[in-house]
Amino acid sequence: MELIIDITLLTFLGLTALAINRIDKLFCIIMLSGIYSLLCASLFVSMDAVDVAFTEAAVGTGIATVLLLSTIGATDTQQRSAPQRPLFALLVVCATGAILVYGTMDMPAFGDPDAPIHHHVAPRYLEMSQQEVGSDNIVTSILSSYRGFDTLGETVVIFTAGLSVVGLIGFRGMQKFGDRQRAAGITQDDMGKHLVLRIVIKMFIPLILLFALYVQFHGDFGPGGGFQAGVIFASGFIFYTLMFGLDAAMRVVSPRTLSYIAALGVLTYGGVGITTLLMGGNFLDYNVLRPDPLQGQHLGIFLIELGVGTTVFSIMVLIFFAFSSRKGLRQ
């Protein structure tokens, strides 16, 4: 049964990818890529990667689609050029694919418990994580404790990407968006006029934010954590912006505040590392934070997940603000 679901989802993924290649209306392509992400998320659930599925569903179908849509909103909605040298490209792609398929021939079968990947560090994580870290969700304990360095690096990458987007698109233009709109005589976006949408979204936003908080603080015990919570919290704000306009959203939280929050998140993460150093442990060794190592781990994970969550949330909203502030610019 599991295998049938797996094969069906994979086949659908292949078909969606082919459709993305064939269609030249960018709007349709973006919708298809949203569907593709959702299929991916389902596939990840069927392969036991619930945390990953969670992230893919929130990021791929939510944030990425919204960003792509705001880009075509500010540029062009139609692909105008025909594929260049398709036969040559097909040849290159088939040759590369054939080599890669040849490479899979001596790979262990799918789901094989004796595969080398399952005999390196993974058994230790599975057996010892509850005694050493104390979190039921092993993905969380690896993410924030065993491999805390990686996660710090990734948080910094997200922070840097956010800074780059803001640097490329311009901070000041973003802040003056409201003035520009008022000068052009636009008071509210079109969507705000739909009564049903407005009421439904008003009811939904608190629930989304509450759910994000649940995901943030329940990450130790179930699927979830800072990354997912940050993205879900951000999607609540994006919902609000889509409905009531960028100007209103920026009055709730200004781009400047967001940039401070983002920096604060990274600082929290790094600060925990420095604190553990000062308390006599290694960098990001949470055991020394409290007299009881398990309590120390708990506190450390709580703090760094909070740092990750706030950084991801504020960077995602900041990127979205930066993209939507382009809309009024060209009119």
Place this chain on the structure above:
Amino acid sequence: MNIGAHYNYWVAIFLMMTGFYVVITHGNLIKKLIGLNLFTTSVFILYISLAKVKGGTAPIIAPGIEVYSNPLPHVLILTAIVVGVATTAVGLALVLLIYDRYGTIEEDEIRLKDDSL
């Protein structure tokens, strides 16, 4: 040979090659970025396929469950997804700037304008 044993890897390769094809043949910058996303996602699928253990469940410790899938690739991919969307956002910001400067997001038209300078 058992098809189910390698089907996941082959589809991952197929998706990766489709993404690759989209990136090299299509001149539209947004479509190129979506192709790049297909490419990245195929790597995610490959990693998660490697992590699966037959008969296992999600790696959240619960009483009475013995076999868990490998949590390590999950961690790597989880962060990779969020980093992926952040870098895509940087790409899209560059596309917006290119559109400002050239008035188009088609590669050949951009090249024509560059040549005529």
